[in-house]
Amino acid sequence: MSSLYRKVISSFLAAVLLLNLWGIVTVQAEELTGQSYVEIIGEDLTLSPGITINSVKEFEAARSSAYAPSCNTGWRPGASGYSRTTTNYNPMTNSLQWGFELTPKGKAFFGPFVTVSGIGGSVSNPSLGYFRTLFGNSIYAPHNRANDYLFHGSITRYNYMGGQGARLNSGDIVEINLGAVGTAAHRPSGNFSITCQID
Numbered sequence: 001m002s003s004l005y006r007k008v009i010s011s012f013l014a015a016v017l018l019l020n021l022w023g024i025v026t027v028q029a030e031e032l033t034g035q036s037y038v039e040i041i042g043e044d045l046t047l048s049p050g051i052t053i054n055s056v057k058e059f060e061a062a063r064s065s066a067y068a069p070s071c072n073t074g075w076r077p078g079a080s081g082y083s084r085t086t087t088n089y090n091p092m093t094n095s096l097q098w099g100f101e102l103t104p105k106g107k108a109f110f111g112p113f114v115t116v117s118g119i120g121g122s123v124s125n126p127s128l129g130y131f132r133t134l135f136g137n138s139i140y141a142p143h144n145r146a147n148d149y150l151f152h153g154s155i156t157r158y159n160y161m162g163g164q165g166a167r168l169n170s171g172d173i174v175e176i177n178l179g180a181v182g183t184a185a186h187r188p189s190g191n192f193s194i195t196c197q198i199d
Contacts, residue, residue: 039078039192068173071096071196078192082106087196094168098194099152100178107147110182110190116151117142119179119191123158125172132160139176151178172198 069076071089078084083106086099102110118139124131140153155174157165168174175195182188 039080039082039190068195068197070199072199082109082190083192085194089198095154095156096168096174097154098176099150100192101150102147110147110180110188111184112147113144113183114147115142115144115181117179120177122175123172125169127171128169132166134158134160140178168198170198
């Protein structure tokens with residue numbers, strides 16, 4: 001198993017565990033749409049110790065929820081109010097477009113500039129029997145922009161650990177994990193996990 005895969009998963013799960021234990025801010029709550037997504041917000045999340053996940057089975061067992069809303073839900077709020085995201089799947093082009101932006105609360109927390117990058121993700125389909133781990137940079141290369149920027153991307157064909165050029169299928173559950181680092185003096189950082197299912 002790739003050490004990069006272990007590091008990405010370890011960092012993400014360590015942050016979730018620590019924030020749950022410390023009670024900083026980690027939430028996955030229902031909003032008006034009932035389809036919010038996970039936000040993990042803190043100061044210098046890179047100081048978290050690692051947790052090793054050795055298999056897809058362990059990774060799946062460690063996930064907090066198996067529910068995935070449709071990829072055609074419009075704008076969804078982050079569970080703690082720092083950001084919002086939108087996803088849209090176009091069956092004519094077999095493409096998933098996504099957008100991510102900070103709310104006024106997020107802008108105040110992260111400061112005037114923020115760097116957002118992909119930190120990993122997955123495409124899985126229990127019906128078709130696959131779980132594919134995505135590379136962070138293949139999801140979204142680092143972008144340093146003003147805090148009012150609409151970060152955006154799309155997935156049509158995607159490369160994954162052990163393969164390349166895969167296409168999205170009906171029933172696929174797509175998870176996009178983004179990391180953000182702000183310029184404010186308190187070294188703000190956050191992880192955002194956006195999950196949806198292809199209709």
